[in-house]
Amino acid sequence: MTILPALQQYIDNLELQRAELTSVRKEKLGSLVDYINQRREKPGVISLNFICTHNSRRSHLGQIWATLSAHYYGIERVSAFSGGTEATAFNPRAVAAIERAGFGVSKSPGENPHYLVRHSLQAKESECFSKRFDDDFNPQVDFAAIMTCSDADRNCPLISGATRLSLPYLDPKAGDDTPEEAQLYDERCEQLACEMLYVFEQVAKKGAPSFRT
Numbered sequence: 001m002t003i004l005p006a007l008q009q010y011i012d013n014l015e016l017q018r019a020e021l022t023s024v025r026k027e028k029l030g031s032l033v034d035y036i037n038q039r040r041e042k043p044g045v046i047s048l049n050f051i052c053t054h055n056s057r058r059s060h061l062g063q064i065w066a067t068l069s070a071h072y073y074g075i076e077r078v079s080a081f082s083g084g085t086e087a088t089a090f091n092p093r094a095v096a097a098i099e100r101a102g103f104g105v106s107k108s109p110g111e112n113p114h115y116l117v118r119h120s121l122q123a124k125e126s127e128c129f130s131k132r133f134d135d136d137f138n139p140q141v142d143f144a145a146i147m148t149c150s151d152a153d154r155n156c157p158l159i160s161g162a163t164r165l166s167l168p169y170l171d172p173k174a175g176d177d178t179p180e181e182a183q184l185y186d187e188r189c190e191q192l193a194c195e196m197l198y199v200f201e202q203v204a205k206k207g208a209p210s211f212r213t
Contacts, residue, residue: 003072003120007102011072011197018194029195031165033202035144036075040209047143048080049162055084055130056091058148058169061189064098065196067126068119072197073204080126081143083133085151090115090128093176097185101193133159167195 003011021029032048039046050062059082070078089112099105104118106125116125131137133145141161150168169191175184 002122003068004102004104004118007068007119010102011193014190014194014197017190018198021194021198025195026198028167029199030202032144032146032167032199035163035165036078036199036203037206037209040075040077040203044077044142045139046078047139048078048146049133049138049143050080050082050146050148051084051133051159052082052147052149053085053151054088055082055086055132056088057094057172057185058188058192059084060090060094060128061098061192062146062148062167062196063128064103064117064119064126065192066199069196069200071120071123073200075200075203079139081138082128083131083135083138085133087112087130087132087135089113089130091173093172093181093185094189096182097172097189100182100186101189 036046036048048063048066050059050066052059063080063082066078066080070076070080095105095107095115098117104125106116106118108114112130114127114129117128118125134140139161143162145159145162145164147164147166148169149171169188172181172184172188175181
């Protein structure tokens with residue numbers, strides 16, 4: 001599969017940052033690697049739901065980069081989603097960060113627009129819009145609930161039907177309307193990119209599963 005050229009260049013430029021992931025962070029990411037490897041041994045879709053409070057920034061970045069990374073390393077049957085403890089909208093600052101990274105983005109009208117995010121001309125777009133984690137659009141059973149912020153972790157004491165994984169990220173919202181705004185959003189986008197690419201690279205190193213569709 002061919003990645004959009006600007007996005008491929010972005011990924012290539014992250015090689016050093018990927019190599020510098022700390023052992024502590026790799027250990028946190030290992031829980032997601034293990035989950036995906038275990039699910040690859042079983043039939044059905046491997047569903048990942050990235051969750052933060054407002055489903056506006058970090059959770060969407062997780063959804064988008066997990067989708068790309070699975071395709072990038074040829075890991076089949078992975079579907080990534082996102083949700084929050086409440087619905088708001090995919091923040092335009094986060095949208096701008098993925099556009100700067102090289103994704104193709106189209107937008108519907110409305111207060112909570114649906115965005116179609118493309119990383120390849122051959123692959124289906126990621127559909128991104130703000131919603132609760134338990135929205136009908138998202139998986140209801142047999143999925144990983146990946147908590148990308150501590151607030152969501154505290155405010156979601158029970159997520160039915162899920163394997164819960166904690167993978168928190170700093171909120172780029174701290175930079176809103178400051179001179180550091182774009183920098184903080186780009187840093188968070190880069191971190192999610194590095195970490196999701198690492199996760200699926202580790203999955204790919206394990207090789208093909210014993211179960212095949």
